[in-house]
Amino acid sequence: MCYYCSMGQKISTIVISEDKHTQELIKLYLEEFGEFNFLAATDDFSKAYEAVKELSKSLIIIDISDYPDPGLNFMAKISQEFENCKILALSDRPNVDLIVKVMRTGVKNFLSLPLIKNDFFTILSDILSEFCGQQKKKTKCRILTVFSNKGGIGKTSIASNLAVELAKITKENVALIDLNFQLGDITTVLDLKPSFNISYMLQNLDKINEDFLLSTLEKYKDTSLYVLADPPYFKQADNISPIQISKLFEILKDTFSYIVVDTSAGFDAKTMKALEFSDLIFLVTTANLPALRSSQRCLELFNKLGFDNSKIQILINRYMENDEIKKEDVEEVLGKKIFWKVPNNYFTMMSAINKGVPVAEINQDSNVARSYKDLALMVSDSVYKQNLIKKFSSPANEVMERIF
Ligand SMILES: Nc1ncnc2c1ncn2[C@@H]1O[C@H](COP(=O)(O)OP(=O)(O)O)[C@@H](O)[C@H]1O
Ligand SMILES: [Mg+2]
Known part of the structure; x- marks a missing residue:
């Protein structure tokens, strides 16, 4: 029975x-x-x-x-x-x-x-x-932060497209948070005019619960994605404390299955809090020397801060097969396997940005759109895959083949 x-x-x-x-x-x-x-x-x-x-x-x-x-x-x-x-x-x-x-x-x-x-x-x-037709229980919330200490490297593109794909695939509630309060551009990338503002929310955390969140936040089109960004005319970044960021995550964790965080380029206190709270950090880099040096420094800092090595994963953006610096070189320099590569596709990315839509809406078969979707598949649900992610991150694990 x-x-x-x-x-x-x-x-x-x-x-x-x-x-x-x-x-x-x-x-x-x-x-x-x-x-x-x-x-x-x-x-x-x-x-x-x-x-x-x-x-x-x-x-x-x-x-x-x-x-x-x-x-x-x-x-x-x-x-x-x-x-x-x-x-x-x-x-x-x-x-x-x-x-x-x-x-x-x-x-x-x-x-x-x-x-x-x-x-x-x-x-x-x-x-x-x-x-048995049981309603699926909400997946335990997973916080994914897209980070780099360099600007213009692709963080916002990755965070927004990943969040859209995660919502499409899992149909569970996904929050996309723009922590880049000063220069936040998720609203531009997804062409949103949110009436809601994250700064207000942060200052009134004690009044916020799930009902408030789901009734106040706007869904992105017909997906289960909710975007937490400030309207462009409302910038109160400076008086937001890291403690408020911690509380925000605690509240969101009950309502959302995934929280995708877009960060600014650097180690401000808000970003540090987000990194600390994250289950997975995508350290975005590109296959060139300055970017790799910065990533090296980030890894050193993460190490000093005692971050679990397996929660940091390397993501190479704008990857090209004929890059002078090969993936093996990147792995050697960073002492870590590459978890994901997003291909370079200037044309598709540009038309997506100009139209204010996710790249899948421009061409879902393009290499970038497929890459974002597959990345979302990789990080969606199932602890089994989580365990695999951990295995991949250990260079000592000889059983694992090289991933790419
Ligand atoms: N895979 C890619 N191929 C081509 N261009 C890209 C790719 N990813 C990002 N870009 C472009 O790089 C620029 C910076 O990206 P963005 O996501 O805003 O970076 P960041 O948030 O790190 O500052 C944008 O013009 C974007 O269209
Ligand atoms: Mg950005």
Whole structure:
């Protein structure tokens, strides 16, 4: 009996893996978990397809370690044709590229092999609650800050496009905060004329709760993105204290699943507070010497401040394959793997800025639009991916392939 909805029937589960040990282990775990019924293990996609056709509700657990491409095609086909078949993908060689490809097939569940029982059970519970039509619980809020101590490097472009994509993908409440009070330009980039102002809010924190937030803040178009920026004529930056910033985050965390923070170029007290609160910091750099030197200094400072190394991720903006400084050089200089590269695309970026829209509205198939979307996929939900992010950030981890 299902503990969510008293559904009597167990969910038929098909395991696709060539590895007998993985098959056996999954079977054992499924028996222990209880709500899923191990139907068969196979390495034949067409058999699995025929079986799914006959089932009203099913789960496919597919190991794509050895042959990722056929597995990915199969997953895309199943998730398109059968709404009532959920998929969990597994691989013993997880890397950013592969996870993004999995997400693109429409499959949200991914685990790395060897299987960790706790993670597996958590994902089974999530899948079960989806089957029972349980309302998805709000994801634990994650604060993502886009930072660099250089201006004009792409922070605002990244923060705004990432926030828009996160809202589109997750449909959960996303807040985009412009901490660049003096020169904030999120309002320009997204062509907003907010009536709301963040300075007022910061001075009246004790009066603010979820109802206030959701009724006062304006949604960005028909997405679940809320922008917290000052109207251009209202600048009161100077008397905002770091304590107010901390309180702001505490309040927002209850209402929003993701908070994306755009910062000014430098280490002012407000930015430092945001960095401290962040779960993930994207340190934006470009493949040239001055930018790399600045990033080096930032990393040194973060280190001195005792920031957890895994929460800082390097993002190269305006990347070009034929750059004189290669990604390996950047990794060597910074002593850290590159987490993400956003390609250079002057034309698309410029038309987006001139029209005041996210780049996806100019051309969703452009390399920059795809890059922002994939980045959003990478940082959206699932603690499993979070754990992977941590693994990627450790140069000592030889098991991981180079990400790009
Ligand atoms: N990937 C990119 N390719 C081409 N131009 C870019 C890219 N990212 C940002 N830009 C351009 O660089 C300029 C500065 O970007 P912006 O996001 O405002 O930087 P910051 O917020 O760090 O000052 C803008 O004109 C923007 O269009
Ligand atoms: Mg900016």
